[in-house]
Amino acid sequence: RGDSKDYDREVQSVCPYCGVGCQLSFKIKDDKIKYVEGAGGPANENRLCVKGRFGFDYVDHPHRLKVPLIRREDAPAKGLNVDPGDLSTHFREATWEEALDAAARGLKGRGGEIAGFGSAKCSNEEAYLFQKFIREGFGHNNVDHCTRLCHASSVAALMENVGSGAVTATFNEIENADVAIVIGANPTENHPVAATYFKQFAKRGGKLIVMDPRGQGLKRHASHMLQFRPGADVSMLNAIMHVIVEEGLYDQQYIEGYTENFEAMKAHLADFTPEAMEKVCGIEADVLRDVARVFAGAKAGMIFWGMGVSQHIHGTDNSRCLISLALMCGHVGRPGAGLHPLRGQNNVQGASDAGMIPMFLPDYQPVEDEGVRSAFNEIWEGDIVNPVKGLTVVEIMDAIHDDVIKGMYILGENPAMSDPDVEHARDALAKLDHLVVQDIFLTETANYADVILPASAFAEKTGTVTNTNRQVQMGRPVVSPPGDAREDWWITTELAKRCGLEWSYAHPREVFAEMQRSMASMDNISWERLEREDVVTYPSLSESDPGQAIVFGDGFPRAGGRARFTPANVIAPAEVPDTEFPFVLTTGRQLEHWHTGSMTRRASVLDGLEPEANGSLHPKTLRRLGIAPGDMMRVETRRGAISIMARADRAVSEDMVFIPFAYVEAAANVLTNPALDPYGKIPEFKFSACRVSALQKV
Numbered sequence: 001r002g003d004s005k006d007y008d009r010e011v012q013s014v015c016p017y018c019g020v021g022c023q024l025s026f027k028i029k030d031d032k033i034k035y036v037e038g039a040g041g042p043a044n045e046n047r048l049c050v051k052g053r054f055g056f057d058y059v060d061h062p063h064r065l066k067v068p069l070i071r072r073e074d075a076p077a078k079g080l081n082v083d084p085g086d087l088s089t090h091f092r093e094a095t096w097e098e099a100l101d102a103a104a105r106g107l108k109g110r111g112g113e114i115a116g117f118g119s120a121k122c123s124n125e126e127a128y129l130f131q132k133f134i135r136e137g138f139g140h141n142n143v144d145h146c147t148r149l150c151h152a153s154s155v156a157a158l159m160e161n162v163g164s165g166a167v168t169a170t171f172n173e174i175e176n177a178d179v180a181i182v183i184g185a186n187p188t189e190n191h192p193v194a195a196t197y198f199k200q201f202a203k204r205g206g207k208l209i210v211m212d213p214r215g216q217g218l219k220r221h222a223s224h225m226l227q228f229r230p231g232a233d234v235s236m237l238n239a240i241m242h243v244i245v246e247e248g249l250y251d252q253q254y255i256e257g258y259t260e261n262f263e264a265m266k267a268h269l270a271d272f273t274p275e276a277m278e279k280v281c282g283i284e285a286d287v288l289r290d291v292a293r294v295f296a297g298a299k300a301g302m303i304f305w306g307m308g309v310s311q312h313i314h315g316t317d318n319s320r321c322l323i324s325l326a327l328m329c330g331h332v333g334r335p336g337a338g339l340h341p342l343r344g345q346n347n348v349q350g351a352s353d354a355g356m357i358p359m360f361l362p363d364y365q366p367v368e369d370e371g372v373r374s375a376f377n378e379i380w381e382g383d384i385v386n387p388v389k390g391l392t393v394v395e396i397m398d399a400i401h402d403d404v405i406k407g408m409y410i411l412g413e414n415p416a417m418s419d420p421d422v423e424h425a426r427d428a429l430a431k432l433d434h435l436v437v438q439d440i441f442l443t444e445t446a447n448y449a450d451v452i453l454p455a456s457a458f459a460e461k462t463g464t465v466t467n468t469n470r471q472v473q474m475g476r477p478v479v480s481p482p483g484d485a486r487e488d489w490w491i492t493t494e495l496a497k498r499c500g501l502e503w504s505y506a507h508p509r510e511v512f513a514e515m516q517r518s519m520a521s522m523d524n525i526s527w528e529r530l531e532r533e534d535v536v537t538y539p540s541l542s543e544s545d546p547g548q549a550i551v552f553g554d555g556f557p558r559a560g561g562r563a564r565f566t567p568a569n570v571i572a573p574a575e576v577p578d579t580e581f582p583f584v585l586t587t588g589r590q591l592e593h594w595h596t597g598s599m600t601r602r603a604s605v606l607d608g609l610e611p612e613a614n615g616s617l618h619p620k621t622l623r624r625l626g627i628a629p630g631d632m633m634r635v636e637t638r639r640g641a642i643s644i645m646a647r648a649d650r651a652v653s654e655d656m657v658f659i660p661f662a663y664v665e666a667a668a669n670v671l672t673n674p675a676l677d678p679y680g681k682i683p684e685f686k687f688s689a690c691r692v693s694a695l696q697k698v
C-alpha cells in the first residue's frame with residue numbers, strides 16, 4: 001500500500017468474500033485497484049481480514065473471461081480437460097448477439113427439462129432476476145444455489161420453529177451478552193472479523209463456550225472447550241437441556257409467554273442424562289452440567305453456529321436443539337441474546353431472501369401457498385408461479401442422470417467442485433445436452449459448458465448485498481469489467497428476452513423497486529436510501545430507522561406468535577467408520593481460500609500463503625501410519641480417492657482427517673458423501689468414513 005498520492009480515487013463497497021459483509025475502501029489508480037483499507041461499516045468498524053485486505057487482484061488475473069465463448073463443434077468430449085491458458089482447443093470466440101442467441105436456443109421452450117443454479121456472490125437484484133427467469137421462463141421452481149450446501153438445514157429449523165430464516169440478532173450483539181456458545185463454526189478462519197468481536201467479548205470476561213470436534217483458534221479464548229465426537233451434536237445438546245430441565249433452570253415466564261410444545265420437549269429430554277450421553281458425545285457429564293448452568297444462568301446469551309452443525313443428515317435436528325436451548329433459557333429477542341447461524345458467502349443471506357431457492361419465492365413465501373402465488377402472478381403479470389416445489393442442488397444432479405433435467409443455466413456456481421461425490425456431479429454436467437455458464441473465470445464447471453458468458457466480478461458491478469446480520473449494503477463499481485465482460489443482471493435480462501420474456505430492466509435500481517413490491521422485509525429500504533446511507537438493516541420500521549438489530553422481542557412470525565420446541569432424536573451419520581474405512585473425513589474452508597478457490601487461488605497474496613492442498617491429521621496418527629508431514633498420502637472413501645500432502649495438526653482428533661475443498665488437484669468432494677438431511681436437503685459434508693495410507697516417495 002502507499003500514501004494518498006498513490007491513488008486517483010477511492011470507492012467504498014463491500015467485501016466479496018464472507019457473510020460478515022465488511023465495508024472496504026478501494027484505492028484506485030488508472031482503473032486498477034492499488035490497495036484496500038477497512039471502512040466504517042457496522043459489521044466491521046474498519047477491521048478487515050487477510051482476504052478482504054489482500055484478496056483483490058484476482059479481478060486482473062490473465063485468466064479472466066473477456067469475450068463470450070461457444071463450444072467448438074470439433075471440441076474434445078466434455079470433461080475437466082480445458083487449459084485455462086488456451087481455451088481455443090474447446091471454444092471459439094463469439095459476439096454477445098451470437099452467444100446469447102446460442103444460449104437461448106438451447107433453453108427456450110424446454111420447461112421442466114431446464115434447471116438453474118444462481119450465485120450467492122451476485123447481488124440481491126441479480127439473485128431476484130435469476131429466480132424469476134427460471135420460474136417465468138420455464139414454468140417450474142428448479143432453481144437453487146449454494147445455500148443448499150451450507151445452511152439449508154439451519155433455515156429449515158428456523159422457519160419451522162421461529163418462523164424466519166435469518167438471524168434474530170446481529171453478531172455484534174455479543175457485546176451485550178454475558179455468555180455465548182459457538183458451535184460447529186470456526187470464525188477465526190471463516191468469519192475472521194466476527195471472530196475479533198468474539199475475542200473481545202472473552203477478554204472483557206464474557207463466558208465463551210466453544211463446541212467443535214476440531215480444535216480451533218477460539219479455543220484459547222474459551223471458558224469451556226467441548227471437543228465432542230463428530231456427529232454427536234444432538235446427544236450433547238439434549239444432555240445440556242436435560243440438566244436445565246432437571247434443575248429447573250429454565251425461564252418459565254418466557255416459555256409460557258412466547259413458546260409452545262415445552263411439555264413434550266421436557267418429556268423427550270428425560271432419558272438424555274449427561275451420564276448416559278457422555279459416552280456418546282465424549283464430553284464428561286460434569287462439563288455438560290456446568291455448561292448448562294452457565295448458559296441458563298446468564299442474563300443474556302447468544303448461540304452462533306456454522307456448517308459443523310448444518311452439514312449433516314441430522315443438520316436440521318442439530319439446529320432444532322440450538323433453537324430449543326435458546327428458547328428454554330429465554331435467550332432470544334433481547335440485547336445480548338439471540339440465535340445466529342453465521343452465513344457463509346457475502347450474499348447468501350440476500351440470495352435466499354430474494355427467492356433463489358426451490359420451495360420459496362422471495363421473502364420465504366411458499367410456492368405451495370395459493371395467496372402467495374397470486375400475489376406474485378399479479379406483480380409478474382402472468383400465470384407464472386408453479387405450485388410444486390422444485391428440485392434442490394443434489395437432486396438436480398440426480399435428475400440429470402435420470403434424464404429428467406437436460407439443460408442448465410449456471411451463474412457463478414461451481415458444482416464441478418462444490419457438490420458432494422463430485423465425480424457424480426461432473427458426469428451429470430457432461431451428460432447435459434445444453435449448459436450455459438456465466439462466470440468470471442473458466443471454472444471447473446465451465447469446462448463442461450456449451451456457451452460461456454463472461455460476467456463481472458463483484459468489484460465491477462452495482463448492486464445491493466445482505467450480510468449475515470440482515471444488513472443490506474450498497475455495492476459500488478470500483479473498476480470496469482475487462483474486455484467485453486458484462487454485469488450479471490444485464491446478461492440474465494438479455495437471455496430472458498431471447499427466451500421470450502418481456503423484460504425491460506435498464507438498471508438494478510428498477511429490479512430493487514420490483515423486489516420492494518413483493519418483499520415486506522425491504523419496507524422502508526429504498527435504493528436511494530442505500531445510496532445515501534450505505535447500509536440499512538431489515539426490518540426497518542421507518543425511513544429514519546437504521547433497522548432492527550434484534551428481532552422477536554414481542555413474539556414470533558408464526559401462527560399464534562409463539563416459537564416452537566421440536567424434540568430431536570439421535571441419528572447416526574449415514575456412513576460410520578469401520579475396519580475398512582476407520583477414519584472420519586471432514587471438509588471445510590481455510591482462512592486464505594474461499595470456497596472452490598476460483599477467486600482466492602488467483603489472488604497472489606492469498607495463493608502465496610497457501611499454495612498447496614494439505615490434508616490435516618493428528619501427529620500421532622501420522623506417525624502410526626508412517627507418514628511424515630509434507631509426504632504425499634492417499635485418502636480414500638467409498639466414492640473415490642485423492643493424493644494430497646500430509647499436514648500435522650494437533651487440533652484434529654486422532655481418528656479424523658480434515659481436507660479443505662478449494663483445491664482441484666486434490667478435490668475433497670471426490671470423497672464426500674451425498675447423503676441428504678431430509679428437511680434441508682443438505683449433504684453430509686462433515687462426516688464420511690475414509691482410510692489413509694502413505695504414498696511411495698518418488
Ligand code: SF4
Binds near residue numbers: 015020
Ligand atoms: Fe471479507 Fe469476511 Fe474477511 Fe470481512 S471477515 S474482510 S467480509 S472475508
